[in-house]
Amino acid sequence: MTKIELDHVTKEYGSLVAVDDIAIEFTEGAYTMILGPSGCGKSTTLRMIAGLETPTRGDVLIDGEVVTDQPPRHRNLSMVFQSLALWNHKSVRENMGFGLQMEGVDKEERNARIEEIAAVLQIEDKLDQPPSELSGGQQQRVALGRSLVRKPEVILLDEPLSSLDEKLRLEMRTELARIQQELGTTFVHVTHNQEDAMTIADEILLLNEGEVQQFGPSLDLYHEPDNEFVADFIGSPSINLFDANIVENGAVRLDAGGISLDLPERHRDQYLSVPRSDVRVGVRPESMYLGDDGESGWPAFSATVDVVETFGDYNWYYLQSDLEESLVSQSANVNVMNSLSRGDEVTVRVNPESVHLFDPKSGEAYF
Incomplete structure (x- = not known):
């Protein structure tokens, strides 16, 4: 498993401070939610972990090594975006295996990995269909599978449930928790939905205006809030x-x-x-x-x-x-x-x- 650390990371866009001096060590093998209101810096934080943004100050470390200036492909991370970006002219198998093909993995190994992950995701009978013939939840599994077949140490998820209807969102968050527990892979998931965070996260990083408000087990944020913002943000109805x-x-x-x-x-x-x-x-x-x-x-x-x-x-x-x-x-x-x-x-x-x-x-x- 991989240890991710943010060492006093700050991200500025001109005079705007999007992320302000975050010093966090994510728990290996845990399902961590980065939670907060719109504009709090949660997606920017995820993108700095992924290597899609470079901190203005501070460092990103993976297993103790500073990777702040390394490109995404060198970080052994994989990212699932809100937009699934599946190719409907390709089969599910081809969608899931495209990244492996680009990495030069031979066809036999690609198919073995695809079928292994498809079984975990319960879409093994859909591999020869185009994504357009699948339900929204199945398409979400394909997008996740495309990341998992690469066997990354960490999966980064940027609001993957926000475009789903309520019933499908509930089903998919349960599936995400099951998959993470089955694989033992570290998941770091950005969301603005505190219900999603409370129900499946092992730990929550709660941000507001780019600053850490509290980081720890979800029930600690609910029962032992560090401040009034945490108490008010966590819980429905509000405190x-x-x-x-x-x-x-x-x-x-x-x-x-x-x-x-x-x-x-x-x-x-x-x-x-x-x-x-x-x-x-x-x-x-x-x-x-x-x-x-x-x-x-x-x-x-x-x-x-x-x-x-x-x-x-x-x-x-x-x-x-x-x-x-x-x-x-x-x-x-x-x-x-x-x-x-x-x-x-x-x-x-x-x-x-x-x-x-x-x-x-x-x-x-x-x-």
Whole structure:
């Protein structure tokens, strides 16, 4: 397996800083997602790894060797683009084997590799057909197979699912995860879709405005965000965020103006260790319990159900309270789902173990 490192890599286009001082070591054999909003530098980062862009400063290393100025063909990487660029006048076999043919691999070896990868991709019965006769998902497999037959140490994927419809996208992301696990090849995949990243990535590199916001296992970004941007970007629906003050009242209270949350005594030292009393509070929707759900000793406040969105096995409840901000709760409790509707008054209980606090100026997480 191959180790990829970005050693304080920066990419500038005139006065525009597309990527700003990224220092990252990707885990060998892992499925890594580079995630972030449009224009955050994720595709530029991938292209620097591939050798399609040269850093303004810093170095790209592969297995400890600086390859910053080496062309793509010397890096033992392969790239799958959003545009599949398949030739319909050639068969699937010819599409998959074209790169090998250009490298001088003999026909017998080419066919052996093509058939091996086609079996992994479950398109072995499509090899003699033109891509135009295949479904969108099968065409995506052909494009991936064209890269895999070269036996690269790393596969780079630039938003390969973005042009697919929802059903096909779900199927293909599952297939990508299966293929990566079966082959053990390092995958580095750019996406703007946090659901894709959360469901299949071993680790996520989250960027914003060219800077690393957090890098690590996907669940760490969800449960232990480094800052408010990470907490807000990861998760659907988004985390509830509001301003509050920490007030000592024997134990400790979060006073948000319109509502107050009295926290259990065991949280006193943790909250009072925060260096400032004014904070940003974050609570995930699934940690806001409605009605009789949750534990009776948890801090609570009253709210009115404003909108209900139904997804079958769970609902989203948009709530109006004495806070200026609208809040959202997610519930899969059948009793709650069958009893609450728009306009109902409800008690909202907050799981105190799931509260995040952020510095209101820097956005950095206290916990």
